[in-house]
Amino acid sequence: MVKQAVKVFVRTRPTATSGSGIKIGPDGQSVSVNVPKDESAGIINNQQESFSFKFDGVLENVSQEEAYTTVAHEVVDSLMSGYNGTIFCYGQTGAGKTFTMSGGGAGYAHRGIIPRALYHIFREIDLRVDKMYRVHVSYLEIYNEQLYDLLGDTPGTSDSLAVLEDSNNNAYVRGLTLIPVSSEEEALAQFFLGEQGRTNAGHVLNAESSRSHTVFTVHVEMRTSEAASERAILSKINLVDLAGSERTKKTNVTGQTLKEAQFINRSLSFLEQTVNALSRKDSYVPFRQTKLTAVLRDALGGNCKTIMVANIWGEPSHTEETLSTLRFASRVRTLTTDLAVNESNDPGLLLRRYERQIKELKAELAMRDTLGGRARVSYDDLTDDELRELHGTARRFLQGQAEPEELPADSLKRVREAYKALRAVHIALKSEMAQQLATLQRATEDGAAATGAQNPTISLPGVGDVDPRAAAGFTVGQAPLDARPPPRSELGDHHPHAHATASSPPPMLKPQSSHFTGDAASTYGDASVPDSPSIARGSGAAAATRLAGIFAVPGDRNAIFRRYKSDVPEGRELTAALKAAAAALRETRGSIKTLGEAVNGAKRRVDELSAAVSQRRSAAPAGGDGEVLDSEAYALVQELKVVKAQYRADFDALKVAREELEPQIQAASVARAALLEAFDRWAATQSDATLKRMAATSRNGPGPGDEEDELDAGEAFERMQLARITERDPDSLAYHAAMRRTAATAHGGGGGAVSRPPAGAGGAKAAAAATRRMEATQALNRAGVRM
Numbered sequence: 001m002v003k004q005a006v007k008v009f010v011r012t013r014p015t016a017t018s019g020s021g022i023k024i025g026p027d028g029q030s031v032s033v034n035v036p037k038d039e040s041a042g043i044i045n046n047q048q049e050s051f052s053f054k055f056d057g058v059l060e061n062v063s064q065e066e067a068y069t070t071v072a073h074e075v076v077d078s079l080m081s082g083y084n085g086t087i088f089c090y091g092q093t094g095a096g097k098t099f100t101m102s103g104g105g106a107g108y109a110h111r112g113i114i115p116r117a118l119y120h121i122f123r124e125i126d127l128r129v130d131k132m133y134r135v136h137v138s139y140l141e142i143y144n145e146q147l148y149d150l151l152g153d154t155p156g157t158s159d160s161l162a163v164l165e166d167s168n169n170n171a172y173v174r175g176l177t178l179i180p181v182s183s184e185e186e187a188l189a190q191f192f193l194g195e196q197g198r199t200n201a202g203h204v205l206n207a208e209s210s211r212s213h214t215v216f217t218v219h220v221e222m223r224t225s226e227a228a229s230e231r232a233i234l235s236k237i238n239l240v241d242l243a244g245s246e247r248t249k250k251t252n253v254t255g256q257t258l259k260e261a262q263f264i265n266r267s268l269s270f271l272e273q274t275v276n277a278l279s280r281k282d283s284y285v286p287f288r289q290t291k292l293t294a295v296l297r298d299a300l301g302g303n304c305k306t307i308m309v310a311n312i313w314g315e316p317s318h319t320e321e322t323l324s325t326l327r328f329a330s331r332v333r334t335l336t337t338d339l340a341v342n343e344s345n346d347p348g349l350l351l352r353r354y355e356r357q358i359k360e361l362k363a364e365l366a367m368r369d370t371l372g373g374r375a376r377v378s379y380d381d382l383t384d385d386e387l388r389e390l391h392g393t394a395r396r397f398l399q400g401q402a403e404p405e406e407l408p409a410d411s412l413k414r415v416r417e418a419y420k421a422l423r424a425v426h427i428a429l430k431s432e433m434a435q436q437l438a439t440l441q442r443a444t445e446d447g448a449a450a451t452g453a454q455n456p457t458i459s460l461p462g463v464g465d466v467d468p469r470a471a472a473g474f475t476v477g478q479a480p481l482d483a484r485p486p487p488r489s490e491l492g493d494h495h496p497h498a499h500a501t502a503s504s505p506p507p508m509l510k511p512q513s514s515h516f517t518g519d520a521a522s523t524y525g526d527a528s529v530p531d532s533p534s535i536a537r538g539s540g541a542a543a544a545t546r547l548a549g550i551f552a553v554p555g556d557r558n559a560i561f562r563r564y565k566s567d568v569p570e571g572r573e574l575t576a577a578l579k580a581a582a583a584a585l586r587e588t589r590g591s592i593k594t595l596g597e598a599v600n601g602a603k604r605r606v607d608e609l610s611a612a613v614s615q616r617r618s619a620a621p622a623g624g625d626g627e628v629l630d631s632e633a634y635a636l637v638q639e640l641k642v643v644k645a646q647y648r649a650d651f652d653a654l655k656v657a658r659e660e661l662e663p664q665i666q667a668a669s670v671a672r673a674a675l676l677e678a679f680d681r682w683a684a685t686q687s688d689a690t691l692k693r694m695a696a697t698s699r700n701g702p703g704p705g706d707e708e709d710e711l712d713a714g715e716a717f718e719r720m721q722l723a724r725i726t727e728r729d730p731d732s733l734a735y736h737a738a739m740r741r742t743a744a745t746a747h748g749g750g751g752g753a754v755s756r757p758p759a760g761a762g763g764a765k766a767a768a769a770a771t772r773r774m775e776a777t778q779a780l781n782r783a784g785v786r787m
């Protein structure tokens with residue numbers, strides 16, 4: 001956490017009246033206010049005449065662009081690096097808060113901090129191609145201590161909205177609509193839409209007055225485009241336009257307007273108390289006293305980079321309000337916040353990443369097995385049927401009816417399972433033996449020895465027939481192989497398959513030739529050709545063992561494999577399928593490579609051109625908003641447009657190609673697995689002599705290339721950066737387009753209209769706003785105030 005002082009800038013509204021009594025110091029940071037002596041207090045009075053304040057900057061007669069650069073640029077840059085920010089405008093009615101935050105109605109050059117921040121944010125997103133961003137906007141209005149969702153589908157009310165704290169003690173508004181936006185134009189359209197809703201609630205005291213506080217928030221989620229993309233950095237910026245305070249006595253308001261003023265003054269007064277408490281480092285800070293302070297909690301003392309703009313209106317008649325604003329601003333300047341990047345791990349994405357890693361590792365193991373000449377080893381959990389088979393083998397092994405080679409030893413997982421099976425079967429056999437002995441003892445004791453000696457058969461439920469030799473104490477009851485599944489106690493309740501249903505796939509314990517070594521071939525003999533081409537249970541291990549002997553000569557397996565692919569019809573067919581899959585994959589990878597290079601090249605050019613355009617703009621004569629470009633700059637902008645369009649097209653094509661890649665990788669690995677499995681199956685049906693002959697003739701001969709090995713070439717592309725670029729015009733196009741869309745919505749929709757109706761312009765919210773406006777108008781009429 002970094003301690004951060006809240007910065008305060010003063011902005012003056014230009015005034016035609018001379019003698020305002022406000023002086024800006026030459027350092028551009030200090031303001032002094034001269035208060036004329038109150039004559040009514042008599043000749044001798046102690047009234048102070050001059051008050052001086054120091055701030056981080058004073059903006060007098062500055063353009064909107066300069067105001068943005070001074071006040072907001074740095075906070076928005078921080079936002080893009082993961083830090084929260086808040087900029088709030090405070091000041092008396094008519095001092096220029098809305099002008100500063102939203103802008104004047106006079107057009108593009110007069111747009112305020114919010115539209116400029118949206119431009120800035122999306123330009124940064126365009127430039128940072130190595131990051132992926134998701135942006136949402138929300139627009140909250142606090143009117144008469146009620147919360148309104150200006151972007152909600154249904155009119156937001158205080159009932160559905162509440163200011164809460166998340167697990168990191170950050171304030172958030174539960175129920176507030178967050179609209180996803182993917183471009184400056186979309187974000188601006190939402191902003192304008194919310195403004196329409198707000199406008200209905202405002203402008204009642206006079207043409208320039210907002211009667212509510214508004215908080216436009218841009219929520220940014222940033223991820224790196226690399227594999228670690230489940231780590232997201234979340235940040236947001238609150239752009240706050242506070243309602244103006246005014247003295248109710250001054251305007252003689254009554255009724256609804258008086259009520260509004262009281263709510264405004266109450267919330268601003270608590271804002272002041274909150275700032276005072278924080279400034280004094282009180283143990284109790286009245287954040288919860290009003291909705292405004294609850295919403296601004298982070299901005300005033302939490303994890304946030306905070307900027308205050310103190311708007312003042314230097315008319316002599318407003319000196320009291322000016323002083324009050326500057327005093328408050330000075331106290332705000334004593335505050336500090338604790339700044340930290342907000343990181344969050346997306347559990348869903350983490351899980352997906354681990355699943356992907358496991359899949360990749362399995363694929364890698366399979367590849368190693370293939371390259372090492374081992375038959376394919378399964379690294380998956382054993383199925384119920386495989387476990388049952390294993391337990392049968394373990395039982396036969398312990399009973400001396402199976403060889404050690406029949407127990408799997410091809411992977412650590414299977415070795416462990418074999419040990420577990422041996423232990424479980426051992427325990428089960430011990431208990432069966434104990435039971436049997438007890439039964440025999442009982443039979444002897446009961447005096448049944450005479451009959452029992454002639455016929456010692458004892459039926460043990462569920463175990464099977466007892467070997468007659470049991471009576472002589474040689475062995476125990478032996479169930480026929482597969483006569484029953486292993487009891488749950490043998491499988492172990494902890495095993496993932498212990499509770500699987502009977503609908504599991506049919507058993508097929510795949511032989512794993514690679515772990516069988518030694519003289520297994522001689523044990524089974526060359527003539528042990530299985531009847532069936534499939535490796536039947538029981539004969540599978542034998543076939544695998546036999547093949548291990550044949551494949552013992554290094555390279556033989558691959559040599560036979562090559563012959564299988566070229567000479568055996570099934571092998572040819574499967575190889576052709578694999579080749580087709582590999583070719584499609586290669587082609588896609590090729591286009592990804594080409595498109596990736598094109599995207600990177602276009603990106604570099606976009607960066608160069610953007611820098612050149614900015615340079616031209618900053619070199620342009622001061623005073624304008626950089627709208628008038630010389631011919632060279634104009635040419636640069638035109639080229640930038642073309643390059644960006646190309647960039648976007650290439651990027652879209654790259655995205656499509658990348659989407660095609662995963663299914664193609666899967667298709668290729670399925671084809672490869674099918675080929676390898678078919679080969680194993682086929683090899684098991686061939687005589688040793690045939691296989692050895694094939695190995696001998698193929699060992700040095702040419703063979704078709706092992707395309708399947710090439711499938712993993714070019715894995716570098718898997719890590720190719722995911723660039724997310726939304727093409728934006730560097731000038732005002734987005735702004736005007738958003739304006740047009742919002743206007744289309746306001747006039748009943750049509751093409752290009754913002755899809756969602758404005759919360760404030762339709763339904764109950766609009767009705768409530770209209771009622772408020774009507775009541776207020778009536779109150780003002782009664783008070784004789786002209787609208």
Ligand SMILES: Nc1ncnc2c1ncn2[C@@H]1O[C@H](COP(=O)(O)OP(=O)(O)OP(=O)(O)O)[C@@H](O)[C@H]1O
Pocket residue numbers: 012013014091092093094095096097098099100104105208209210211242243244245311
């Ligand atoms: N710096 C400025 N330059 C030019 N015009 C300004 C400036 N500041 C304010 N104005 C003009 O003053 C008028 C009042 O400004 P604005 O509506 O922004 O005040 P406000 O503080 O938001 O008031 P309220 O609290 O009542 O909403 C507007 O017509 C606006 O265009």
